[in-house]
Amino acid sequence: MIIVGKEDSFVRSTSAGTLTIKANGATATEENGEVFIVKKADDQWKIARYLYNKMGTLSQAVSTDVTENKASSYTEADRSAINSLTTATHSSALASSDAAAVSNLFETNRVLTAPDAPTMKGAAAIKATYEGVFSAIKLTLAFTIDEIVIDGDYSYVRSHSGGTTLINATGQTVPASYREIFVVKKVDGVWKISWYAYNQSS
Template sequence: MGIRLITLVLASLLLPLAAQAAQPAAEASATAAVTQQLKRYETALNASDLDHVMTLYAGDAVFMPQNSPPAMGSDAIRAAYRQIFDLLRLDVRFTIDEIQPLSRDWAFARTRSNGTVKLLKGDQPASSEGNQEVFLLHRESDGQWRFARYIFSTTQPRK
């Protein structure tokens, strides 16, 4: 009886330590997965690849571009990106400022993007582009992290 009691007491003391030890590994895994999704997004934007962009979004996501109403759900998000890709060509690079896992299945990322934007109509040269962004990501049942909410605003001075 005494040995079982000691074993139970030790196990109850060590279990929280084991959980704490596993937490940094889980956070590192989430951070790596979110970083990979942001790199995929950068690639898809620069290629104007609508289908690839859509694989990065959750089905019930909300896309909140500056100076536009939110696009809610896959159909509205697809239409918003189609309009963007029909109007302009992006060449941007993301800088990740922060990734914070919020729970096992939720995380947010704060980023900045800089590069150029070229209007497809007319012959104006490409102009500088810069934004700050917040992504809320959800790990879905297939294990993939997808954008649940995405909002951005320009960091470019008014002209």
Template structure:
């Protein structure tokens, strides 16, 4: 009797497991997922990812903190040279407000590469050059940096945003 109960329980478990596995996704969902995978073209995403970088460049030159912050994901990390990482949009906004209270930028990005790793992750390597105006002294100095951006998006239909951003100077110390 115990063996009959055990055998019928195992059989029922196997049937439920098989049914659950078969129903985990409908044929339409499986086809949609398969099409999304097979039709994804990384090269088609280079221009939209580049647009984020150009928007960021323009917003930096305008000192437009709201526009800059809107380009970041809610959980983004901004790692500015000589500063602790700013994590999340509120901290990123505060950091840019502090920076733009001290300087103004007039820079141009040279985009060295944009690599789309997956439908939702890309990275970009850039260099920037131009001038920085130090507001307290009303003095312009040469500006040059190298940057690394990690761009992400929620899915293939959403826009790219900056998820991680770090930069360092390429200018020798002045003085």
């Protein structure tokens, strides 16, 4: 899918091929889901931000949907609302292990791209994914915003998070850290998550 804005555009894609290890010539299947943030500079589109995850099960795109992001003005209230959505409301829903609350933060055409997992689309799939996650672990994360860029009715947020993961089966608590890209959309005056992609920090 491509969302085309005046200066910033968002691309969600999949890729499939092979990975060759130069040291020994061994090959392996490589299947990824990607989010590109591209920016227009001197009338040329350039990649500004890029995040990808290996997919546990390939869900290859068969067509490309293109959406026009119509430019509109925004205020500091928009920026504040986006910040609150990602650092407070989303964080609280995760900490409470409430799959429905997390899913409700997403807009209608919602998409979740997680490591080693197929792309999840739609309310039911995302809610079921978080139900599975919360049955296995409890997350306590603090999100720090690295960047917010607003372009029309869409915005992207680049963040990082840190905290702990409690493994429910064993009671063990381990450190957790992630990197995230949120693409958010203004729907009836309210900012909602449209795409969410994350991976683990090394």
